[in-house]
Each structure stands twice: as C-alpha cells, then as structure tokens.
Amino acid sequence: MRAMRYLAAVCVGLAALGVAGAGEAATPTRGTVTDTARSVSWSGGPFVTANTTGTALDQPDCTVPTSCDDFALHVGTPAGYGDAHALTITVQWPLAAADFDLYVLDAAGSVVGSSASSADPETVVLPPTTGDYTVRVVPFAPAGQSYSATATLTDKPADPAPGTATPPGFGVYPAPSSLADANNAGEPSIGTNWKSGASLYQAYLSTYKVTFDDSSSPATATWKDVSASLANGCAAGSTVSLDPILFTDSHTGRTFQSQLTGANSLTCWTDDDGTSWNPSTGGGIPSGVDHQTIGGGPFSATGVGPLPGTTYPNAVYYCSQDIATAFCAVSRDGGTTFGAGVPTYSLLDCGGLHGHVKVAPDGTAYLPNKSCGSTSAVAVSGDNGTSWTVRSVPGSTPGDSDPAVGIGANGTTYFGYVGADGRPAVATSRDKGATWTDLQPVGLEAGIKNAVFPAMVAGDDDRAAFAFLGTPTGGNYQDQATFTGIWHLYVATTYDGGRTWQTSDATPNDPVQRGSICTGGTTCGDDRNLLDFMDVQVDKAGRIEVGFADGCIDACVTHPAQNGRDAYATIARQSSGKTLFAASDPLPDLTVSGFTVGKSKSGLTASVTVKNVGGAKATGFGTQVTDNGSVVGTTASTTLAPGASTTLTYSWKAARGSHSVLASVDPANTVREADEGDNKAVRTVTK
Template sequence: MRLSVHLSRSVRRPLAAIGAVILIGGALTDSGSAGASSPGEGTVSDTSTSVSWTGGPFAAPNVTGNALGTPDCSAPQSCDDYTLHVSTPAGYGGTHSLKVDVSWAQSAADFDVYVLDQAGNVVGQAASSADPEQVVLPPTTGTYTVRVVPFLPLAQTYTAKASLVDQPAPPPPGTATPPGFAAYPAPQGLNKDVNNAGEPSIGSSWKTGATLFQSYLSTYKVMFDDSVSPAKATWSDVSATSANGCPQGGLASLDPILFTDHATGRTFESQLSGQDSLTCYTDDDGGSWHPSTGGGIPSGVDHQTIGGGPYSPNSVGALPTSSYPNAVYYCSQDIATAFCAASHDGGATFGPGVPTYSLLDCGGLHGHVKVAPDGTAYLPNKACGSNAALVVSKDGGTSWKVDPVPGSTPSDADPSVGVGANGTVYFGYVGSDGRPAIAVSHDQGATWTDQQPVGADLGIHNAVFPTMVAGDDDRATLAYIGTTKAGNYQSQTDFKDAEWHLYLATTYDGGKTWVSSDATPNDPVQRGSICTGGTTCGNDRNLLDFIDVTVDGTGHVEAAFADGCIDACVTDKTHNSDDGPADAQAAYATVARQSSGLGLFSAYDPQANLTLQKQSVAKKGNQFVATMTVANTGRAAASNVVVQVADGRTTVGRTTLASLAPGATTTVQLAWSATKGTHTFTGVVDPADLIAESNESDNKLVTTGTA
C-alpha cells in the first residue's frame, strides 16, 4: 500500500512534535482568554486603502485544519475573526489586488489565515509556516471574514493589515519564438504503477542519452530517437529491486526522488523511510543497481532530496575517497531543523548531517538541492520570513547561509533553482498571489536582478509545482502546472470548471525576458482544483506535491509530470478532480520533451547551411553572365546572404539576398564586361563567413570559360 502522504507537507509540524517545537520558543503559559481582534471590523476602498488590527495573545493551539482542511472554530479562542468590508469601483481589479498580511514576533510560533466570503466559502488561505502569512486576492466589492487561526501560538499576539495595492505591470514578453513540446505518456502495461506517478522526478545522462523517470517505487528509462520528427520514445522498466542489486528496492516509500549526475551518468533512486532513505544507484541506466547508506545522520523525517556536482575549491577537508569525481548531497527536513549530508565516495556512504536552517530562520519546506559548476550548493526554501530564499553552501556543505530573495513571497509551492554553465542562478517560485515568478542572481544568491512574474503572455493566474533548469548561462526554463482561471485554486466548489496545463517559460537573454509555451494545449493535466494541503485534501490530491524538469545533452528540455486527466476526461469538461470518475483523478507517468525551437545549449541551435549548388557562366554580347543556384539546406533561416563571383582574382559581381528560408533555393545572375582569353570563375556564398553554418565547406564553386 502506498504510504506517500508527505507528513510535514500535509502536517507542517506534526502534532507529536509540538512539544519539541515549544522548547525552542519557551513553554506555553496561561495567558488567560485571548482577546478578540481589535478593532473587530474595518473598510478598505479606493480612497482609503488600508486597515490594521491585532489579536491575542493566544495560548491554545488549533491544529484541526490538519485533519479537516479548514479549522474547527467551535472552541473558545480557537479562531479570531475580523470583518473586512471592501468597496472598489468597476474595473479596479484589473490593476490592483487585495493583500492581507498577518505577522507575529516569535518566529517559532505559527498562525494560519483564511479569507471567507459572505457565504462562508474560503476564497483565499495561507496555511504554511511563513511569517508573515500573506493572502493576495482580487479586490472584489463585498464583505469578507479574515480568520486568523493559532496553529502554534506560543502565547503570541498577531498584527494584521489589509490593503489595496497596485499590481506591478507585467514585463513585456520576449521576442524569441517559444519552443514547442510533445507529450510522451508511458505505454500502458509498462508496470502496475504507471498510473500512480504522483511526484515524479527526472534526470538525463549526457553520456548515454538516456532519460530516467522516477515515481513511487518505479524507475523508467526513456530513449528518444531524434532521427524522426517528432522524436520516437522507447520506455522500459528499470526499477531497483533485489534481483538487480538493490536489496532495499521496491519495498516501501514515504517519498520518491531521483537524481542523475549529467556528467557521470550516475543515477540515484531514493525512497524516504521516515529516518534517512532506502537508496541505490546505477551507472548503467538501471541495468544494475548498487546499495547506498541512504543519507547522513542526523537527517530529517521528510522530503528528501539528492543532488551532486563538482567539488567547491572552498571545501573544508572534503576530497573524493573513491574514483568518483563529484560530491553528492543528501538533504532532508525535520521538525525544527533541516540537514544536508555530503558523500565523498560517489553516494555509497554519507557523512554526518549538517544543519542548514532551523525554524528560527525558515519555516517553509525546502525544494531540491542543486550543485553549480563551481561547486556551490543551493537549497531553495519557500518561506524564510516574508520571502522565499536560497540556502547556500560555498564550502562543500560544511556550512550554510540563508539568502532571501527580495520581492518574492511565500506560498504553498516549493521553489526551485537552476544554475547556468557559468554560475548564473535562476530562482523559480510561485508567489502568494498564485502566479509563477523568477529572479536571477549573478553572485551566488547574494543579490538578485530581473525579478518578475511569468506566464502573463498566456494569461496565467494560478500555478503550482514550479521547477527550474538552466543550460547555457543565458538560457533557462521554468516548468509548472498552471491555469488561466483566477481565484482560490484549492476551492473544490469554485474551481470545478478550471483547466490546468503544463506550461514552460524560457529565457534566451539571461532572464531579462521570457516566452511561454503550453506543452499540453489539447490535453489538460487536471480539471477542477489542485490541492496543495497534503492529507487534508480530498480527491484532488492525485498530483501530490511536485513535478520535475531536466535538460538532455543536446539542450532539449524534458519535464516529468503526472497527467491527472486521461481518457474521457480529456474532452469531457464535466469530469473533474473533485467528484469525477477515475479518469479525472489519474496520475499517469508522462514526459513532455522539447520538439522545436532553440534549446538550452546554443551549440546545438539549428543552423543554416548555405551551398552554391550550380554555377554556369555564358558570354552574352560583350558581357559574361553568371547564373548561380543558391540553397539553404540547413534548419535555420539565413539573413543578408551575400553571393559574389570573381573573374580570376578580381571580384566582378556581388548581390545580397535579404533572407533564405530552410530548404529554400533561389537563382541569381551577375553580369560584367567580358574580356578575351581563358577565364577562371569563382562563385562564393557568404564570402566573409558572417553566417554560422552547419557546414562551411560547400559555399564555393569554380568553373572555367573562354571568350
């Protein structure tokens, strides 16, 4: 039976551990009855744009939201309600948002926020571990209840503010052509878990060209044949079992994860066991597996991640102890602290777990660890104070530093990081407004530039599961599941008609601009709501908590996702994840792979190939006339194509073609005064070699003639 429920994702701080958390903030004291919010109500409008209030102190935790999805407020002082009146003119929401912030002094404490409309429906919520919690909503006229819930109050008082704020103007989209994608579902019957692929991860071996896909206990190998278009995919089941060298394989899992070291081709598959993980690795794309100790001690009980890459020159006492050249990291989160352990023998064994952050620094869950070409290790976190953040180690995992990303906001989604070939860092996240966004750093996360939302060019209003990959330093892609429907995406009532697709945002200019692609335009990934509240979710928990993205050795972006809408759900809009049939609550193993456009490595960009196919020179009257057939046999257009002819050593004719499309052929004629004797005529396309071509050796023809 599958156990993957993500304890700390669904219950951010498990009830059994509340006592341990309290030790950080001090013992709970009897502060008497918590006071109601003061004042009890207020109004925001286009002329009076903010109101503030306070509540508390609170003594008793209210954790009923873990089991019920929304909290039970029947007990005295278990919730604190504030009545918020909103009055805005028509069209105001086009350029403004309603933002609710709730904060408190003791960082180890935790409050949750729910916003209810006049009918009692939850229209927005912030139930993470962030401080402050933030809800961003459309500023629709009406009366709302802002409900503050003391999840772990530690005798704290909260301060709240509701304000109408300007929406930043979305940046202009890039002018590059968005890449195209093709979806490759696993073949039916591959194994029994092919439709149990929630939380997939993906890796690519640049040595063999194999793509590895992990979900639950299954590892799949996918080979893509690019000699045909679209590429043909061949799937095989290479899961780790005792029969192929992994005694702990195929037993049980609380969390699956996979990591492939691009350079070495080594792939790790890891299954969370509640303390450390059951882990094996393969050097032959799943043909055989080898056991690993799984991680370091101490380690966390939840949401493990494995990553690796070159050693940092600043590593303290860290050198390879085997022939494997790269460092490997195992990171996981516990109740109050997250840990990362390093391996120096290729992941066979791991050293002790090193604290990366605690509840005093960050309350959010971390994403997947990535290692830069310079050996810097990055662990993204969704809530460190009022921002998402990057937790950075520059010394081989000996120490870690929290670097917030200014302008970012916490949300339910784990952020993700991709690192370019020269160290440029791309941080992808979903903000508290539900929209995907990206920030860029050129100094290992110390400062950030080009922070901006993406997806506006396709009308995206809500996103989940952001995941980031980079290639060349100026090229990167963010993949996410998104919808053009606005509102509370976790509402099963309001989001029955929502349609979600797999989207990808790509930059070719270092993050200054981004272009968007819909990888599943005719096949929704989900209909209805998507719950990111863990075990409190109902039927719409089928996609679980994340997806993954990678890049192959020739620059193709590959995204792994669980397709939640298959068969009849694809065309029948009445099927949805909330109360529909099984085809609308699926989790089918699928890879979306780039099929057109520029990839993430410019060395493999499509190029023109200009060739001078024919040349003939005839004497007409007192002139020579050269007739030249020029073709572009490459895969990219060529502009400003110069064609010239020389008579002996003297250039006698020259013209410029404005453009020549891939596969196009054209004929040009050049004329000049004829002189008597035997002549050598040399025709050349692109004589100054100004156009990058896939073949530079077929641009010239030499013919002879007499007059």
C-alpha cells in the same frame, strides 16, 4: 506538509501549556479599504488553544469559541482599479515558533484566498474587487501569541515585456502502459546521463531508462524498467516508499534512487543506467522524516573533500525535512555512506518545506525554501555542507509550492517560485544568493494567473528554463467544488541571463489537469493526484527535458467531464528552438539550391536560388557570381528564415568562348552555418 505542521503544532502547544489567557475578538472588528484610504489594521489574541482542524477540512472548524478570529473587511474600488493594484492581506506574530493561518472568504462564505503554511507573516494577494469579505485568522499553533494584521491596496509593479527570442517547441512522450507505475507517477524525478545519452525517470517504486532516437523527426522514445532489486544488486530498492526521489549527476553518469522510510531512506545507485545497482546507507543521521532530496556536484575548495582512497570525484547531498528543522548530510565516497546530518535552518529561520538541493560548478550548494519570514529564500553552503546560511530573495512572497534553483555554467543562480498571488516568478543572483536582480513574473504571454510545481534548470551561464503547471483561470485553484481551470505544462526560457523570459505551452493540445489542484498535503481530496512537485533537467545537447505526471489522459483530453485524476509518467522534451547550450543551437545552412546559366545577345544571364535549409535564421550574408574568376554580379545583405528561399538574377557582357560560372552564397563566411561546404555551385557554358 500538513502532517508535519500538525506535529509541530503539538510540540508548540505542549511548550505553551500553562500560559494564561483566552482568545479575544479582533480589534477593531471591521474596517474598510478604498482607493483613497488604502490600508486598515487590526489585531487579535492572545490565543492558547491550537486549532488544527484545517488539516482535515477545506476550511477549519470554527464552532469552538476562540478557535478562529474573524475581521469584516469591506473593499470599495472603482472599475479597472485591479489592473494596477492588488489587495494584500498579511498576518504576523512575535514568536517565530508559533503559527497562524489565514483564510479570506467572500460574502457567500466561499474561500477566495488562503495561506495555511508555516510562513510568518502569512500573506494572501487578491484582486481588489469591491465587496464584503471575512478575513479569518486561525491559531494553528498559537503558543499564547497575539497576532497583528493589515489589509492594504498595493501598487502592482509594471509587468516586464516578454523576451523576443523564439520560445522552444516540445514533443511529449508518455510511458508505455505496460510498465508498472506508469499511471502512478505523482512527484516524478528525471535525470540525464551525459555519458550514455539516456534519461532516467522515477515513478513511485519504478525507475525507467528512456532513450531517444533523433534520426527521425519527431524523435522516438524507448522506455525500459530498470528498477533496483535484489536480483540486480540492491535488495532495498523498489520495495517500499513514503516518497520517491531520483538524481542523476549528468557529468559522472551516476544515478541515485531514494525511497523514504520516515526515519531515513532506502537508497541505491547505479553507474550503468540501471543494469546493476549498488546499496547505500541512505542518508545522514540525524535525518528528517519527510521531503527528502538528493543532489550532487563538485566539491568546494573550501571545506572537507572526498574520503581518502575514494575515486568518485563529486560530493553527494541528502537533505530532508524534520518537524522543527531540516538536515543535509554529505557523502564523500560517491553516495555509499553519508556523514552526519547538519541543520540547514530551524523554525526560527524558515517555516516552509524545502525544494531540491542543487550544487554549482564551484561546489556551492543551494537548498531553496518557500517560506523564510516574509519571503522565499535559499540556504547556501560554501564549505561542502559543514555550515549553511539562509539568504532571502527580496521581493518574493511565500507560496504553496516548493521553489526551485537552477545554476549556470559559471555560477549564475536562477530562483523560480510561485508567489502569494499564485503567479510564477523568477529572480537571478550572480553572487551566490547574497543579492538578487531581475525579479519578475513569467507566463504573461499565456495570461497565467495560477501556477504550481515550479522546477528550474540552467545550462550556459546566461540560459535557463523554468517549468511549471499553469492556468489562465484566476481564483482559488484549490477549491475543488468551484474551480474550473485548465492546466497545461509551460516552460519559460531566458537567453540573456534572466533579464527577459519567453514562455512556451509544452502541451498545447493536451491538458495536464482539469479543475482544482490541491497543494495542501495528505489530507486533500482526489485533486492531489499529482502530489507536490515535478522535475526538469537538460541533456548533453542542451535540450530541456521535463519529467511530469499527466493528470488528464484518454477521454479527459477532449471531454471536460471525464476527469480521471490520473498521474501518468510523461516526459516533455525540447524539439526545436535554442537550447540551453549555445554550442548546440540550431544553425542556418545556406545552399545554392538552384542555378542556371543562359545566353543573351550581349552576354550571359544567371538565375541563382538560395535556400536556408538549416534550423535558424540567416542574416547579413551576400551572394556572388563570378565568370572565369572575375566578379560579374553581387547581392548585398540578405535575410532568410529557416526553410525560406530567394531567387536572384544577374546578367553581364561576355566574350565568345568557354565560361566557368560560379555562384557563391555567403562568400565572405559572415554566417556560422551547420554545413559550410554546400555554398557553391558551378556551371560551364560556351558562348
């Protein structure tokens, strides 16, 4: 990311040669915000000389005159003010192609917040803690521009209540250590083949096929290296890479693995989970130099469809980032060849890097971007990649991690991102990104204050999962010297169309990282071991599968000082709870687990034990006893949790002779069960 920003800065700087003027001090040089005077503004510039030293250092070098512009900010707030307020600092400038960076330092000179992306404006959101701060504006690619800045004490919106659904549980499956690249899995991708049931995982140059055996509990996993090679049909596969990516079209079963070369990609595809591979041209021309993504889905009814004679039913997209724009190319023959690269946006529209391309069931394609002006956004194509429109997500703010999109079965679109305040958040659109609703933070139950690597997937239209790495530790999570947060993998789920979310800790006993995580690009220290993203998909049964790199293994798990900065190939797979497909939800299973009939002086007695042996709560069912076909006892509405049981007793008058006594649970069939055939038991007794 920062390498690309450096090249962009060079281009903008060359374009700005000949512009007169020198950087000026901030005007005014200092200011104060309080709970009664909540905003202060200042400006600086114009600036001509670029300062790109922040690409190589935690902080930029400000020793050269006009290379940085400092504003002294005093914050004065009463105790508890931060519960409902935040300190929001923004810096903006007139020319979209220019770029300034923003750093906030405390009185000791430590960075407490930064926004060093390509966003315009750059925004930092911090707790409004009383103290003295330095707001540092850096002309990364100034192009002769001046900047304007504000520091404001803003009202925080009330956090929504978490959803009431039970969060799903997860099992964690690390790759065998014998596999090549098992501990070299930064920026992993995962795909699920609904035809074969296999999952595919990309760890750098290695492609793994993972099969799960659900006949035991917990399920077991088998990993196999199925990487592309000359021997299995694709000589370009698994040879060299600047960035790896994998995509499986779940419906067709076709998997693509792509290795970035800088000008394009070495791409191979398989229809048999890696037993054999086929070569591809890689991507479109022109093509970006970084951050490629492959996705696919049905062709839109609007736009050019498949090539004549092509049997593959779906479109395949290859998108990548260039210095000043991003391109998407479409394959109309199943990924063997790609058409020309089409610009999706330029620096005049968006400055941040894009996330992974996703295609809706109706063929609409979405390319999320973390920084389009003052918000995150999606670039949307409804004509099979011929044209693209940028649609912002109002209320969102640019962050350091690429956002993600998940698309439901009927087109509901879920947008997951990490905002300028470091917290994970979601928004929902039901009109292809034209408008957004239910924007809200997630992870509230876990107290998440910092998050990275948002990844999103949807199943049924009203169900989606949002995976991210999170920590309840606040502050500057990229400060390698002082940040001590413990990171886990979290998954937030919605079962009501994005109105409410509930969050699971998928790795409660095993940190994914200790300390800082750098999202600042290739110039980071060893805390960039996980690189820039992870991935989440859904299998045919609706189970959530997260492909992530585990940065804390072996001694690191239990000994905080032993932080190896690993990147171990790992899958977190849903093991309990509602899935993303209602048809696969766990169901209750009511059974008569115990039934005895005895004699009394006046008749007969029965003891009936009802148990729920299924995986979900049973509500609103009754129990009934009949004697020779006549009802002699009933119990009205009952509720049983999974594994719970209740014992009911009945007595009635009975004549001498033979009696066939039948106990029935849920005789009216009001409860949908996993097994409707085990609800009855019969006993015969002679009085």
